[in-house]
Amino acid sequence: RSTQFCSTPGTQCFQKNDGWGSCLPSCEPGPNFQEPEWNTWSCKPLGPRSPGAAPWVQQKCAHGGENCAPKGCCATPGQQCYKQSPYYSKCKPSCEKGEKEHQWDTPWNCEKVGMRT
Incomplete structure (x- = not known):
């Protein structure tokens, strides 16, 4: 609540009461x-909503272990x-050149394809 900024994409800081807020x-x-005590939420937005991915991203971009290079x-x-x-290319949070996920894998060259989501 004190920062009024959420780090998770697409979330907003909402006020519960004068002393508490959460990113939702x-x-x-x-x-x-869902809470043990049924205290009410005012749901007043505090600060800006964290930028999230555009709606088309879920439909057009690669999911899971799918080869992401074509998309x-x-x-x-x-x-x-x-x-x-x-x-082969894959979506990952990070990549180190030469790493292998399995001993028998081809080492990753970690060239970026497109932009980070």
Whole structure:
């Protein structure tokens, strides 16, 4: 609540009461039945909403272990499409040149494909 900024993409700091706020994707004023105490939330937005991925990203960009090179983008926020070889690329949070996920793998060259989501 003191910073009024959320680091998770697409979330907003919402006020619960004068002393508490939380980063949430959305908020409905009134009691939150997921909490042990049914204290009400004012849901007043505090600060700006954290930028999130554009709506088309989930439909157009690569998911999971899918080869992301043909699409050039990743559906998961914070991930970058990295090239392992001329034949395979994958969405990952980071990449170190020469790393291998498995002993038998081709080492990653970590060339970036497209922009980070």
